[in-house]
Amino acid sequence: MDPVVRATQLEKKYGRLTAVDRISFEVRPGETFGLLGPNGAGKTTTMRMMACISPPTSGDLTVLGMDVRRQSRAIRDALGVVAQHDGLDPDLSARDNLIVHARYYGLRGSVAGARADEVLEFFGLTARSRDEVDNLSGGLKRRLSIARAFMHRPRMVILDEPTTGLDPQSRNRVWEQLANLKQEGVTIAMSTHYMEEAASLCDRLVVIDHGRILAEGTPDALVREIAGAQTAMLKVEGPERARVVRALAERGYQAHGRGMLLAVHGRDGDRPQVEGLGVAHVIYRPSTLEDAFLALTGRELRDE
Amino acid sequence: MALAVIGKTADFRPANVIGVWLRHFTAFKRGYLIETTAIVVEPVFILLAVGFGVGQLVGQLADVSYAEFVAPGIVVGNAMWHALFECSWGAYRRMQIHKIYESLLTAPVNMRELAGGEIAWGATRAVMTTVAVLAVAAALGLIGSPMGLGVILVGALTGLMFGSLGLVFASVAPTTHSLTLVFTLVGTPLFFFSGAFFPISSLPSYLQPVAWAMPLTPAVQAARGFATGSVGVQEVLALAYLAGLTLLFYPLATYLLRRRLIA
Numbered sequence: 291m292d293p294v295v296r297a298t299q300l301e302k303k304y305g306r307l308t309a310v311d312r313i314s315f316e317v318r319p320g321e322t323f324g325l326l327g328p329n330g331a332g333k334t335t336t337m338r339m340m341a342c343i344s345p346p347t348s349g350d351l352t353v354l355g356m357d358v359r360r361q362s363r364a365i366r367d368a369l370g371v372v373a374q375h376d377g378l379d380p381d382l383s384a385r386d387n388l389i390v391h392a393r394y395y396g397l398r399g400s401v402a403g404a405r406a407d408e409v410l411e412f413f414g415l416t417a418r419s420r421d422e423v424d425n426l427s428g429g430l431k432r433r434l435s436i437a438r439a440f441m442h443r444p445r446m447v448i449l450d451e452p453t454t455g456l457d458p459q460s461r462n463r464v465w466e467q468l469a470n471l472k473q474e475g476v477t478i479a480m481s482t483h484y485m486e487e488a489a490s491l492c493d494r495l496v497v498i499d500h501g502r503i504l505a506e507g508t509p510d511a512l513v514r515e516i517a518g519a520q521t522a523m524l525k526v527e528g529p530e531r532a533r534v535v536r537a538l539a540e541r542g543y544q545a546h547g548r549g550m551l552l553a554v555h556g557r558d559g560d561r562p563q564v565e566g567l568g569v570a571h572v573i574y575r576p577s578t579l580e581d582a583f584l585a586l587t588g589r590e591l592r593d594e
Numbered sequence: 595m596a597l598a599v600i601g602k603t604a605d606f607r608p609a610n611v612i613g614v615w616l617r618h619f620t621a622f623k624r625g626y627l628i629e630t631t632a633i634v635v636e637p638v639f640i641l642l643a644v645g646f647g648v649g650q651l652v653g654q655l656a657d658v659s660y661a662e663f664v665a666p667g668i669v670v671g672n673a674m675w676h677a678l679f680e681c682s683w684g685a686y687r688r689m690q691i692h693k694i695y696e697s698l699l700t701a702p703v704n705m706r707e708l709a710g711g712e713i714a715w716g717a718t719r720a721v722m723t724t725v726a727v728l729a730v731a732a733a734l735g736l737i738g739s740p741m742g743l744g745v746i747l748v749g750a751l752t753g754l755m756f757g758s759l760g761l762v763f764a765s766v767a768p769t770t771h772s773l774t775l776v777f778t779l780v781g782t783p784l785f786f787f788s789g790a791f792f793p794i795s796s797l798p799s800y801l802q803p804v805a806w807a808m809p810l811t812p813a814v815q816a817a818r819g820f821a822t823g824s825v826g827v828q829e830v831l832a833l834a835y836l837a838g839l840t841l842l843f844y845p846l847a848t849y850l851l852r853r854r855l856i857a
Contacts, residue, residue, distance in 0.1 A: 300839075304857070341700050341857075343699050343856060345702055345856065366700065366701060366702040367702045369700075371701075373696060373700065376692040377692070377697035378692075379617070379621070379688075379694050379697075381621035381624065382620055382621055382624070383624070386620050390613070390620060391697065391701060393609075393613040394613050394701040394703050396609075437696075
């Protein structure tokens, strides 16, 4: 099947600043696609270009088979968008927020009302439907802005950091609901800097930093490729640290500083070989997406 | 070029203008008590204080009482205030503070429809205040002619024009704070120097052309013409002037908003 989103050499410049630097990627039908990167990596800019509210400087971008420059309106007809700030209307009730927005997609009258009640129910907001938006908690507001994006049954939803700023309970709730939507066949493209979110929701990830793609693949493949199956955590302090880092480098390992600890990633299925370095405290654990992410984007600790 | 323009026109969805307008109407209904108070009570206070209070000091003008002289100007002056406030401060608040415009633009709404809805609502508020204050003025016997109903038309055009102008200000304002200048430097001088409270002929001669060029002046003249039942070429030209300015400011606001928001 044709990809739902296809970016080719996509570039966005603001004056002399290059926010997105000729990236190419695809989003496939029905998948949950994640754009993972630290703050300022170019995630939001990419999302905004996909949502047709920011024209690309150069390169090609098609969404649902249509060109973002020439067919912006037709794309927006079929897309649901959840911005990082909720963009909810504080002058309207929760339910009216849904109804007013759905009208731009052609949903009106009792059809819009019935759909609003259905969506409120799905997102667990029925009891709060008459409330002012300002009286809702951060988690409820986010759920409402996601609910709003689903009013017109979009084929694809774009979410820019859907759980940033939420407490763990609210975050989990949002994840559950996104997982349910995926079950219904909706294609989801999201950006995030939460590893757990990327690992538990996304089928495929693109890691970006400074507007460039650093790595791409399923969360498991990315971890294995970049951080191996196992990571050793070494407790080394003071002057010992430089010596251990050098010794590891001789063995072909990079050490990544994590506070008091050094993280050393294995290769593929193997444990990293860190015996015989005179380090008393060594713990082995499965590598995580965070290991891979930090190895890709973090400041690397080499010879000091 | 011509094709591009036709293409754009074909892509204009009037239903979205109505959608934006309905958003405002829904919000208005939620706070209607406060809103209605603002629309009716303040202008009526001004009408009573100036018309009758100051009017006692001024006495009779050439052919009408002072209260009759000021009433039409107060009506359309308030129409200006409401449209200007709604489309500058109100629009800025929705755009920059609550990011509602961005939500709208991710929906299949284009800037021209969004701006059209904003201006239409600004004009609606102007008509609301026009009708309310005109009714009070008529009840007080200050509207001499049944043609006074035409003041509603003047209020509507005033609203469309100042709504468009307000949106131009909102689209270029760097901060909320800077928008207060719209009221101090635009709203207030227009309200007081557009011939609503005293004939422009009583201004120093070098200031008179300035007063005539100010965009509220034709509205005041036309409103007074309708209220007193003397509508002629001058009034028609005044209405055409308001319409013309609207046709200038509305595309300008659309262009400036696009430049600000679609980056």
